[in-house]
Amino acid sequence: MANEKIPYKIYLEESEMPQSWYNVRADMKNKPAPLLNPGTHQPMTAEELGGVFCADLVQQELDNDTAFIPIPEEIRNFYKMYRPSPLVRAYCLEEKLQTPAKIYYKFEGNNTSGSHKLNSAIAQAYYAKKQGLKGVTTETGAGQWGTALAMACAYLGLDCKVYMVKVSYEQKPFRREVMRTYGASVTPSPSDTTNVGRKILAEHPGTTGSLGCAISEAVEAAVSTPGYRYVLGSVLNQVLLHQSVIGLETKTAMDKYGIKPDIIIGCAGGGSNLGGLIAPFMGQKLRGEADYRIVAVEPASCPSLTRGRFAYDFADTGMVCPLAKMYTLGSGFIPAPNHAGGLRYHGMSPILSQLYDDGLMEAVSVPQTKVFEAAEQFARVEGILPAPESSHAIRVAIDEALKCKETGEEKTILFGLTGTGYFDMVAYEKFHEGQMDDYVPSDEELAAYFAQLPKID
């Protein structure tokens, strides 16, 4: 069954690694809408953004026109410690499913932080260092982003202050300790160390926190501490730019063997891994050079693309951040506490939101028990213990492969395997004990959050 010529793992040479990131905005006819000042509702200027973000990153955030942005040599050298990442032909999964489909996955879990987030963490830390800053603040949910940033900051000798969503801080002590091992300070959010944290605690005593709330705290901490800036692990244009390294490597590897994917699948939380994986393929699609089916997979319990509104919204619960036009469930939305599979942010990357709205990609949502079934099936044949987030993509890749089995089509399926799940065993335990249920928010619940969307004209 196996095509002898294609190895189980396609590795690139160091010399084949990308020298530049690819900025898909350059090829988009409809550009993502600009971030707005939450007070004036005018587009944020570079100067305003510079109070929150590092200068070079502000430039990248606002650059809708430059297709290729060189990756500084220091970042390329850091990448070489854990990249190029393998593109794996899932022969064992294909065999198990008895499908004629050819399945490939790009594996981003081969670094200590365990996910793709290190690709942007090192870039953001590098520009902060270059600007002569003392440190950075950020939020983290499950902890992968905080871990990645802690690693990058340790490498460059920067301070790293992490606000960690309280439920994760309590349920994921190991990830917290990894961050501390790399020298980061970790505060459970909401906390009493910021004005916005104290306000949220007063209004919602006993809250387990949310990403939106931790973002507000991290931004406040950055703007009120001299020599600090805020960094974010997903959603922003700059993060998708850095993550394009995933797609560029994948494209080079596939081109080497003459492989063209029919379907490209990725999990979508804030959209950074998917935006990175699809970047060069979407570029071809936008330029009319090739066509691909592109599918974003999100949890049914946090369905921003499939059930959200495409509107300007606050990026954070505390409403201190700029407004972003994106598919959103409303900045007050917090997924049910039994939601164990990550991907819990209320909004979606403005770039992906625009591409989705323009009909250039699809989205599906999947219930979490189905996600964990796929995770287990994958682990048992491919060996890798996948992150719950990544397993959303596995679910849909398996579903598509099973459709091929019915129709006899030999489609080529590519998906992003964003990370490993070693620190997510509490979620796996719930699944094994039959304590995981598939909470899906009702239309009425969502309507209440939509009613809170800011009115922008």
Ligand SMILES: *Cc1c(COP(=O)(O)O)cnc(C)c1O
């Ligand atoms: C953070 C994370 C995601 C989701 O974030 P995106 O920005 O949507 O990519 C997916 N998988 C893993 C392993 C993660 O750590």
